[in-house]
Amino acid sequence: MSKAVSKATDLLREQILAERWQQGEKLGEAELAQILGVSRTPVREALTRLAGEGLVTLAPNRGARVATWSSQQVDEIFDLRLLLEPAACAAAITQLSKSEIDELEALARDMQRMGAPGTDRDFVKMAELNRQFHSKLIQASGSTQLLTTLTSVTHISIAVQNYNYYSEEALARSLAHHHEIVAALREGQPDWVESVVRCHLYNARTAMHHRTQGRIPHAAEH
Incomplete structure (x- = not known):
């Protein structure tokens, strides 16, 4: 994992765990890239990794959202x-x-x-x-x-x-x-x-x- 991807993954995970975004809230790549100070490519890879951890959901044509749990x-x-x-x-x-x-x-x-x-x-x-x-x-x-x-x-x-x-x-x-x-x-x-x-x-x-x-x-x- 590149340093940029690692940084983006760790920072996003920390913010999700801290409830910066509500469950089900959309996570826009452009906005996240600006917040994290990285390009959209590492943000995209970070979201994929966090989806693997169950913290994010990815849907075709709908983008990424904070996962929801019943x-x-x-x-x-x-x-x-x-x-x-x-x-x-x-x-x-x-x-x-x-x-x-x-x-x-x-x-x-x-x-x-x-x-x-x-x-x-x-x-x-x-x-x-x-x-x-x-x-x-x-x-x-x-x-x-x-x-x-x-x-x-x-x-x-x-x-x-x-x-x-x-x-x-x-x-x-x-x-x-x-x-x-x-x-x-x-x-x-x-x-x-x-x-x-x-x-x-x-x-x-x-x-x-x-x-x-x-x-x-x-x-x-x-």
């Missing part, structure tokens, strides 16, 4: 993550170096800071840090097939995951889970890792149910 599809995505991700994260124990675990801990600390109540709270940056945290864990599983499958469904679930729909209690649990996952990795306890990751995913799925039901919890009011 409540049932979101449930199916979380079911798949619950089936695969806890074991994948547990498998990462034997692959992660101390410095890599330190990096995960730094991400957990940054998320804690971004999610703290107050004017500096930044859910957009938090979502990107969350993506990095889970991506690092999945990559360390050592399984190419798991990496391919989970990378796609993780991106989709994070794209529909908006921390504004978390209650303060659910947000606190989510942030604490990241720290506990790191602690379990340091102790080399795969069962502990699996248990925390599973709780973490159930917590996220419950928050997404609140979103689809139109409930506005406490965290959105701060």
Whole structure:
């Protein structure tokens, strides 16, 4: 992948995950090229790659749009993550170096800071840090097939995951889970890792149910 395509892909993915565009919104190549500061060719290739990740839909004569997901599809995505991700994260124990675990801990600390109540709270940056945290864990599983499958469904679930729909209690649990996952990795306890990751995913799925039901919890009011 050329540097221009890589840059366009990463920036577009980040913006989609940050909900710069709504689900179903059209993504014009010319506008994106101007926003990203690249030509239309790398934008076109980036959209194709993101379509492969499930974040974008491409249709003949209709162009590209941000993908849309029904409540049932979101449930199916979380079911798949619950089936695969806890074991994948547990498998990462034997692959992660101390410095890599330190990096995960730094991400957990940054998320804690971004999610703290107050004017500096930044859910957009938090979502990107969350993506990095889970991506690092999945990559360390050592399984190419798991990496391919989970990378796609993780991106989709994070794209529909908006921390504004978390209650303060659910947000606190989510942030604490990241720290506990790191602690379990340091102790080399795969069962502990699996248990925390599973709780973490159930917590996220419950928050997404609140979103689809139109409930506005406490965290959105701060």
